[in-house]
Amino acid sequence: MSPILRFFFFFLLIFTLATQVSPANDEPPRNETLPAPSFQDTLALEAFMDGVILATMDEMKIAGASVSLIHNGELLLNKGYGYTNIEAGNKVDPGKSLFRLGSISKLFTWIAVLQQVEQGNLSLDADINRYLTSFSIPDTYDEPVTLRCLMSHTPGFEDVLLHLFLREGDPVAPLEEQFRKKLPRRIQPPGQEAAYSNHGTGLAQLLVEKASGMPFEEYTESYIFSPLDMNSSTFRQPVPDDLKPDLSTGYAWQEGQFKPRGFEVIPMTGAGGASSTASDMAVFMKALLNQTRHDTISLLDSATYAIMQEPVLQHAPGMNPALHGFIDLSREHIRIIGHPGNTFLFHCLLALFPEHNMGLFLSFNGENAQPSYLKVLDHFLSRYFPAPPDPPAAIDLSSEYLEGFAGQYIPNRRPHSSLLKIIGAINPLEVAAREGGLQVRDMFGETHAILPVDSTTFFLENRNTFVGFSRNGEKPADKLYLSDYPITAFDRVSGMYNLQYNLIITVITLLCMMYILFIWPWLYFARRQYDKKPRALHNLPVFPKFIAWITSLFFLLFYILLFASAGGEEIIFGIPAGIKVALFFPVAAIPLTLIMIGSNFYIWKVPRTRNLSRIFYGMATLAFLLSFWQLHFWNLLGWRF
Numbered sequence: 001m002s003p004i005l006r007f008f009f010f011f012l013l014i015f016t017l018a019t020q021v022s023p024a025n026d027e028p029p030r031n032e033t034l035p036a037p038s039f040q041d042t043l044a045l046e047a048f049m050d051g052v053i054l055a056t057m058d059e060m061k062i063a064g065a066s067v068s069l070i071h072n073g074e075l076l077l078n079k080g081y082g083y084t085n086i087e088a089g090n091k092v093d094p095g096k097s098l099f100r101l102g103s104i105s106k107l108f109t110w111i112a113v114l115q116q117v118e119q120g121n122l123s124l125d126a127d128i129n130r131y132l133t134s135f136s137i138p139d140t141y142d143e144p145v146t147l148r149c150l151m152s153h154t155p156g157f158e159d160v161l162l163h164l165f166l167r168e169g170d171p172v173a174p175l176e177e178q179f180r181k182k183l184p185r186r187i188q189p190p191g192q193e194a195a196y197s198n199h200g201t202g203l204a205q206l207l208v209e210k211a212s213g214m215p216f217e218e219y220t221e222s223y224i225f226s227p228l229d230m231n232s233s234t235f236r237q238p239v240p241d242d243l244k245p246d247l248s249t250g251y252a253w254q255e256g257q258f259k260p261r262g263f264e265v266i267p268m269t270g271a272g273g274a275s276s277t278a279s280d281m282a283v284f285m286k287a288l289l290n291q292t293r294h295d296t297i298s299l300l301d302s303a304t305y306a307i308m309q310e311p312v313l314q315h316a317p318g319m320n321p322a323l324h325g326f327i328d329l330s331r332e333h334i335r336i337i338g339h340p341g342n343t344f345l346f347h348c349l350l351a352l353f354p355e356h357n358m359g360l361f362l363s364f365n366g367e368n369a370q371p372s373y374l375k376v377l378d379h380f381l382s383r384y385f386p387a388p389p390d391p392p393a394a395i396d397l398s399s400e401y402l403e404g405f406a407g408q409y410i411p412n413r414r415p416h417s418s419l420l421k422i423i424g425a426i427n428p429l430e431v432a433a434r435e436g437g438l439q440v441r442d443m444f445g446e447t448h449a450i451l452p453v454d455s456t457t458f459f460l461e462n463r464n465t466f467v468g469f470s471r472n473g474e475k476p477a478d479k480l481y482l483s484d485y486p487i488t489a490f491d492r493v494s495g496m497y498n499l500q501y502n503l504i505i506t507v508i509t510l511l512c513m514m515y516i517l518f519i520w521p522w523l524y525f526a527r528r529q530y531d532k533k534p535r536a537l538h539n540l541p542v543f544p545k546f547i548a549w550i551t552s553l554f555f556l557l558f559y560i561l562l563f564a565s566a567g568g569e570e571i572i573f574g575i576p577a578g579i580k581v582a583l584f585f586p587v588a589a590i591p592l593t594l595i596m597i598g599s600n601f602y603i604w605k606v607p608r609t610r611n612l613s614r615i616f617y618g619m620a621t622l623a624f625l626l627s628f629w630q631l632h633f634w635n636l637l638g639w640r641f
Helices: 004-007 042-060 101-117 145-149 177-179 198-212 216-225 276-290 302-309 372-384 399-403 418-424 499-531 540-563 577-582 583-605 611-633
Strands: 064-071 074-085 250-254 256-261 311-313 337-342 346-353 358-365 407-411 428-434 437-441 445-453 457-460 465-469 479-482 487-494
Touching: 042 064, 042 074, 042 358, 042 372, 042 445, 074 276, 101 145, 101 198, 101 216, 101 302, 101 337, 101 346, 145 198, 177 198, 198 216, 276 346, 276 358, 346 372, 358 372, 372 457, 399 428, 437 457, 499 540, 499 611, 540 577, 540 583, 540 611, 577 583, 583 611
Parallel strands: none
Antiparallel strands: 064 074, 064 358, 250 256, 337 346, 346 358, 407 428, 407 487, 428 437, 437 445, 445 457, 457 465, 465 479, 479 487
């Protein structure tokens, strides 16, 4: 899978019903919270984590890692592995080595929001347009977008991937200008469904800056990092000079070796721009488990901080709820809240176990390390919080009813209005009916068996999580949900989102193009050289054939330039010049295709012309028209970025 697709689907590795069954709104059974594990043997804990992390680093080709674990306010484990800079031989030091936090940064943003709410400068339930001056959120729906929506990823925005990252040295526009130039489109009413939104967090950052009158980087230093004594943490990009020597280099594993990559700039700083150490994150976890208190300082009042854990909505029975800020990562047998964080090169996890007063922070440095924190978390849970031996009891569902869940599902977090729309349809979840249950194939090719525990909820035993569906009676399911990833829903694939339909259109168009571009000229010269006798039937007139040939050439140039320029993650940083040039050719082919439509009427009036030639010309014209429809659907007709 290309880096761009791995990035888009990084969270989605968390995989984690009948004619006569219990009703669809029955809540599946849940086990009680397990007794607190014993961490008295810290040497055994360290040895266990060493084995798991080092094995994961070797398997996933990771350059460096760090871990911190706290329990009852004590730092039980704080350790580094591997290197922050292989070339210089710098090893990971948990107290000094900075790793990029990715979306864990959002937790600091939500704290900043709630601080401004406490001061009366912001309101969670007010229309955010109240605070915006140079642009406004369109009134697409009656319901306004509020800070409560932003905190719970329920504003109803499309996902915007273009320019989500920039390279060090690229110009970074002020945040307000970024939104003024490109607002994410509203695609559904707010509060209806959770769909993870970086731009929603970016808007929240902007509101904090407006309310406080300070740049976000300065605000977090003054009101979060400094009070917590997190002196090796920053939102500045690149990091300040005094922290640069300790910043881990991002590495990609290529051609059997680690290759350094440049600093990743995240323009919406509050959505993912923070850098920190394992030691600082241990302090942060202690504060979170202590109602944001550190020594004699509290970042928030306890009642305000409690908002971050309040449920906003639940997609389906048995699914974890979407919260205000935290992500509910709970398994069937244990409550976990926190946040994962990913850039292209760094992958982290902050996981809190509130009932056990425990926190775990993991960070990895490596392009291929996306599944790493999940692997380590799974091993940690198996060792210290093992699931009960008896999973929820499965029920019997008819094979006909199970077939109603079969199909492909794509995340509702996807682009809609840009040429990156196609990314949302690639590598869907594939669900198939099997004896007694379902089989789910994830985007990484792994297959999971899930068994029904009620009419719309299934249990994934090897992850102790649930998979839920939205289904109306005997009709096919239209939504899929993952219990431990409550901030995204999955839509059943239909219409042009079905890539098989697109493949058929593309193949037919390519066959027509190849015949026109190569077979027609070959036949023309062959007949001139070898066909000396007068023919009873004539070929197509030259002008319609010439127009079809030029149209085919334009489509061919478009496909060649598009696929030659669309590889890797470059398109996230900015549209490559090759794609900008490629988009010219379909537009130029429109008037030519209109001429082809008129030529179809003309060639049927020309006497003694082969009917097969006339029919093929009509088929080619139809294929080009279908291609225009296809390109328009995927926002590839014109410069839509």
